[in-house]
Amino acid sequence: MTDLSFFPPFPPVSLSQIAEWAGAELQGGDGAVMISAVAPLEEAGEGTLVFFDNTAYLDALGQTKAAACLVAKKHAGKVPEGVTALVCGEAYRSWAQVLAKLYPTAMLPAVQAQSGVSERASVHADAKLEAGVHVSVGAVIGARAEIGSGTRIEANAVIGDNVRIGRNCVVGPNVVVQHSLIGNDVYLHPGVAIGQDGFGYAMGAGGHVKVPQVGRVIIQDKVEIGANTTVDRGANRDTVIGEGTKIDNQVQIGHNVVIGRHCVIVSQVGISGSSTLEDYVAIGGQSGVRGHVTIGMGAQIAAVSSVSDDIPAGGRYGGTPAKPVKQWFRELAALRKLAQRGKDA
Secondary structure, eight states, rough: OOOOOOOOOOEEHHHHHHHHTOOOOHHHHHHOOOOOOOOOOOOOTTEEEEEOOOOHHHHHHHHHOEEEEEEGGGGGGGTTSSSSEEEEOHHHHHHHHHHHHHHHHGGGGOHHHHHHBBSSSSETTOOOTTTTOOTTTEEEOTOOOOOOOTTTOOOOOOOTEEEESSSSSSEEETTESSSSSEEEOOOEOOOOOOEEEEOOEETTOOEEEEEOOOEEEEEEEOOOEEEEOOOOOSSSSEEEEEETOOOOOEEEOOOEEEEOOOOEOOOEEEEOOOEOOOOOOOEEOOOOOOTTTTEEOOOOOOOTTTEEOOBOTOEETTTTTTTTTHHHHHHHHHHHHHHHHHOOO
């Protein structure tokens, strides 16, 4: 197979520079040593930078041939001889900061190096694009839409009438945005759908009457939304996603949902209409949130859980229905004992 990298190699960088980017302290090494590659622990060689953050990889750390390793202070003594330790507060976070410097293009969900507005895009005469907007082949931008400078609209994306998109955003291929106001530095990965109808019907024996959804979607600055995630517009108020929130692939967010700042929502989560997530909430993959509940600030929901009632701020909940983690673990342990007792009877 042809050895083809999709990210351009970076010029060699000194350990001193990497330590500065990472907020790390060199331990037992020469800051003039040059780094020319990054790799996993087990694949590293001369001139390679690695990181260590998980004790499951202690054996790999002990055998690594890397030039240097980003590592937390508590694990610095595990770094083998001949490998320079870059001691930092949080190795994984420092690794992210360094990679962002070495591979800036990997930070964006951009697909093509399109510059300017493609002749094969459809931009309505009444749309307003600031200087420096890039629009790729097949993209459609509707009437009175406004897009800020530095934003990229990738191939076959559709931006509806009157939509507002801020500066330095990336709207990935096949994304559809309608009835929405989007801030700055927002990344929408391929296939995202924003602002379509919420699921609203007045149900009855004679048939289900569709309820018009007349709200909007408001997405604040520095939000990132993963591939094929859907965000419904509000029914009679706005669906809101707060600043800095990160949403994984294949998540469903219903109408009137309000998500606070810096939340983390992992893949295949479903959040039903009119729910509220306060700031810094984290929800594990494949969990569900019932409509009209509130999850308090800083609460954490374990993967594959079902939230059917309000969760207090700072709570750690899991299970179906979700309950405090300690209680959940006790119940699981009790079930195991019962199952074993029945097996031994």
